[in-house]
Amino acid sequence: MPSFRKQTDIIENDMVLGEDWVPEDLPEREAELSQMYEALSPATRGFTPDNMFLYGKAGQGKTAATRYALNDLQLFFEDEMDEDLTPVYVSCNELTSSYQVTGQLLVELDEDITERPNGHAPDILYSRLFGHLDEIGGTIVIVFDEIDAIGDDDQILYQIPRAHSNGKLEEAKVSFVGISNDFSFRDNLSPKVKDTLYDYVIDFPSYDSQQLRDILKRRAEIALADDVLDDGVIELCSAYAAKDEGSARQAINHLYKASKMAQTDGDHVVTTDHVETAHDILKRNHVMEGIRGLTPQNKYVLTAVTLLEVREETPARTGEVYPVYREIAESVGSEPLVQRRMRDHLQELSLHGQIALTSQSGGVKGGTYYVAELNTGLEATITVLSEIDEAMHEVAEDIRAIADMKGML
Numbered sequence: 001m002p003s004f005r006k007q008t009d010i011i012e013n014d015m016v017l018g019e020d021w022v023p024e025d026l027p028e029r030e031a032e033l034s035q036m037y038e039a040l041s042p043a044t045r046g047f048t049p050d051n052m053f054l055y056g057k058a059g060q061g062k063t064a065a066t067r068y069a070l071n072d073l074q075l076f077f078e079d080e081m082d083e084d085l086t087p088v089y090v091s092c093n094e095l096t097s098s099y100q101v102t103g104q105l106l107v108e109l110d111e112d113i114t115e116r117p118n119g120h121a122p123d124i125l126y127s128r129l130f131g132h133l134d135e136i137g138g139t140i141v142i143v144f145d146e147i148d149a150i151g152d153d154d155q156i157l158y159q160i161p162r163a164h165s166n167g168k169l170e171e172a173k174v175s176f177v178g179i180s181n182d183f184s185f186r187d188n189l190s191p192k193v194k195d196t197l198y199d200y201v202i203d204f205p206s207y208d209s210q211q212l213r214d215i216l217k218r219r220a221e222i223a224l225a226d227d228v229l230d231d232g233v234i235e236l237c238s239a240y241a242a243k244d245e246g247s248a249r250q251a252i253n254h255l256y257k258a259s260k261m262a263q264t265d266g267d268h269v270v271t272t273d274h275v276e277t278a279h280d281i282l283k284r285n286h287v288m289e290g291i292r293g294l295t296p297q298n299k300y301v302l303t304a305v306t307l308l309e310v311r312e313e314t315p316a317r318t319g320e321v322y323p324v325y326r327e328i329a330e331s332v333g334s335e336p337l338v339q340r341r342m343r344d345h346l347q348e349l350s351l352h353g354q355i356a357l358t359s360q361s362g363g364v365k366g367g368t369y370y371v372a373e374l375n376t377g378l379e380a381t382i383t384v385l386s387e388i389d390e391a392m393h394e395v396a397e398d399i400r401a402i403a404d405m406k407g408m409l
């Protein structure tokens with residue numbers, strides 16, 4: 001049973017290590033910020049700022065830079081301008097159409113609207129949106145995070161820049177910042193949207209290990225007590241993040257988790273051992289999140305590959321995975337797919353990173369074929385599979401028993 005015990009004072013400010021903290025300084029993003037300031041600068045002369053798209057992998061400071069620039073512009077407006085600057089942040093995650101994004105914008109702008117409107121004609125929704133924006137007035141910058149979720153349904157990116165000339169907006173000067181991890185999104189916009197946008201496209205290249213170290217040092221100075229980090233802690237957190245995607249979020253999470261562990265253990269110093277353990281936990285959480293998001297069929301196919309793994313029968317060909325998958329699907333009361341469809345699921349799992357598919361040539365008939373093996377931690381995978389439901393729990397625990405017996409865990 002857990003119990004409370006006296007903790008040491010390693011972390012002085014948890015919020016500084018949290019996701020919403022906006023850093024006071026982003027020296028690694030000076031070049032990107034200066035392009036962003038250029039795009040926003042028309043606002044300081046009373047004109048509509050230019051639209052922009054920010055691209056880069058996860059944790060590269062796109063959101064932090066946007067908040068930083070807009071906070072700064074807001075201060076400028078307070079001191080120098082007769083009108084307000086209003087930033088509006090919308091997460092487009094899971095919003096797959098311009099209609100849904102417009103609905104979400106209405107929810108953000110109007111406190112009386114608690115649910116995204118549904119069933120109205122798009123024009124009505126746009127009129128309501130522009131009516132609200134005009135009521136707010138001044139300069140408004142809408143930040144669309146994960147804008148690529150809308151796919152090719154990109155009307156909203158046409159509506160905003162054209163709203164004045166189409167007579168839909170009278171007062172407010174509105175532009176947007178689109179944030180995305182998908183580099184091809186801007187190129188794949190419809191020609192109508194591309195023609196309308198006067199935009200900046202700003203790339204955020206991935207941080208290297210040295211940059212991640214600098215980011216961590218600055219963060220540790222504000223968040224942690226003095227002299228609580230052992231030699232090598234910052235370096236190890238940065239190295240783990242750099243080895244993956246160079247995400248500052250990942251580096252900060254390693255430091256935060258390791259510091260929390262040291263603190264709850266009653267230690268006075270964070271050591272590289274704490275970082276190693278933090279890394280294992282974060283990696284495991286990541287595996288778990290990935291598996292939880294899979295469809296049931298994907299999970300059965302993954303279970304089959306996991307069983308083959310503990311039987312030491314991987315890498316396995318599709319034809320070898322299939323009977324195992326079939327038996328698992330049937331044992332949990334699900335209709336098995338035909339082999340060809342199951343192969344599609346193997347491919348999906350390989351795209352998501354849970355299994356590795358390697359092509360091999362030769363075989364009886366010649367040509368190439370694929371072999372599959374597990375690409376995630378065995379124990380974490382079995383644990384998540386066992387949490388799906390009662391039937392899967394039994395299957396997964398049988399797999400765990402074999403792995404245990406063979407000393408694989």
Ligand SMILES: Nc1ncnc2c1ncn2[C@@H]1O[C@H](COP(=O)(O)OP(=O)(O)OP(=O)(O)O)[C@@H](O)[C@H]1O
Nearest residue numbers: 019023026028058059060061062063064215248249
């Ligand atoms: N140059 C930097 N200096 C200090 N902190 C940074 C820097 N870059 C990123 N961070 C921090 O890293 C974390 C992730 O950054 P942010 O959310 O801006 O990434 P992002 O590129 O928007 O990622 P995503 O696409 O996943 O949303 C935040 O806590 C942010 O404050």
